Amino acid sequence: MAKQGFVIWFTGLSGAGKSTLAEMLEKNLKQRGDAATILDGDVVRQYFSKGLGFSREDRIENLRRIAFVAKLLADNGVVTITAAISPFQEARDFARGHIGRFVEIYAKTSLDAVIKRDVKGLYKKAIAGEIKNFTGISDPFDEPTHSDIVVETDKQTVDESFQQIMNTLIAKGLLEQEASIPVSLPASLVHKVAGGANPSDAIQKILASHAAK
Numbered sequence: 001m002a003k004q005g006f007v008i009w010f011t012g013l014s015g016a017g018k019s020t021l022a023e024m025l026e027k028n029l030k031q032r033g034d035a036a037t038i039l040d041g042d043v044v045r046q047y048f049s050k051g052l053g054f055s056r057e058d059r060i061e062n063l064r065r066i067a068f069v070a071k072l073l074a075d076n077g078v079v080t081i082t083a084a085i086s087p088f089q090e091a092r093d094f095a096r097g098h099i100g101r102f103v104e105i106y107a108k109t110s111l112d113a114v115i116k117r118d119v120k121g122l123y124k125k126a127i128a129g130e131i132k133n134f135t136g137i138s139d140p141f142d143e144p145t146h147s148d149i150v151v152e153t154d155k156q157t158v159d160e161s162f163q164q165i166m167n168t169l170i171a172k173g174l175l176e177q178e179a180s181i182p183v184s185l186p187a188s189l190v191h192k193v194a195g196g197a198n199p200s201d202a203i204q205k206i207l208a209s210h211a212a213k
Contacts, residue, residue: 001032001033001034001175001176002029002034002079002174002175002176003173003174003175003176004077004101005035005073005074005075005076005077005078005079005080005101006074006079006080006101006102006103006174007070007071007073007074007079007080007081007082007095007099007101007102007103008022008025008079008080008081008082008103008105008169009070009082009086009092009095009096009099009102009103009104009105010022010081010082010083010084010086010105010106010107011084011085011086011087011092011104011105011106011107011144011147012085012106012107012108012109012153013085013107013109013111013114013135013136013141014085014114014122014123014134014135014136015109015114015117015118015119015120015122015123016107016108016109016114016153017107017109017151017153017158017161018083018085018107019040019083020158021105021107021151021153021158021161021162021165022038022081022082022083023038024158024162025081025162025165025166026038026081028162028166029079029175032175032178034079035077035078035079036078036079036080036081037073037078037079037080037081038080038081038082038083039066039069039070039073039080039081039082039083039084040083040084041062041066041082041083041084041085044062044065044066044069044084045062048062048065048066048069049061049062049065053133054132054133054139055133056088056139059087059088059091060088060090060091060094062084063084063086063088063091063092063094063095064091064094064095064098066082066084066095067091067094067095067098067099068098070082070095070099071098071099071100074099074101085135085141087135087139087140087141087142088142089142089144089145090142092104092144101174103148103149103168103169103172103174104144104146104147104148104149105147105148105149105150105151105165106144106147106149106150106151107151107153107161108150108151108152108153108154109152109153109154110154111136113154114136114154115127122134123136123137126138148168148172149164149165149168151164151165
């Protein structure tokens with residue numbers, strides 16, 4: 001479980017896998033017993049940033065609002081995951097400074113890879129000029145310079161990226177390492193293990209004692 005609320009802030013091109021990883025993280029954290037939620041960029045625009053457009057200034061303001069809401073949630077013990085593109089270093093730096101307990105994850109992929117993937121057909125429309133201010137095509141994306149975690153989603157599987165994120169969050173002390181108890185152990189042994197100081201050591205001792213009988 002998380003020791004306290006914090007913010008996981010994804011950045012990356014459209015189609016880089018941010019939402020997929022965010023959903024996997026939210027599900028896993030809830031299974032671990034944490035209060036966790038995703039702040040989706042489209043939802044925030046609908047309810048908090050309806051009057052904003054897609055100019056650089058408006059995008060930065062939208063991200064500032066996301067950061068404000070994310071901090072409120074984190075301060076109240078919620079692990080908050082944002083899945084907006086966050087194309088500008090200025091906005092990401094503001095979020096980090098404003099929030100404090102902050103982990104930036106860069107879903108890194110090549111532009112060619114997301115254009116080929118283009119599940120929603122957005123890149124095709126952007127290249128044709130049907131969508132204006134589209135990050136990576138007609139709008140810039142500031143390559144992150146100091147992300148806490150970089151997952152290369154055009155080279156890794158989704159599971160590999162997810163596991164890298166979880167391992168890093170545990171290594172940083174933001175999440176506790178879950179004790180792993182083999183499901184094949186009898187209920188009586190599981191009960192003994194649960195009461196031990198070190199589950200792994202306890203399992204080995206119990207198995208060894210039974211093997212000697």
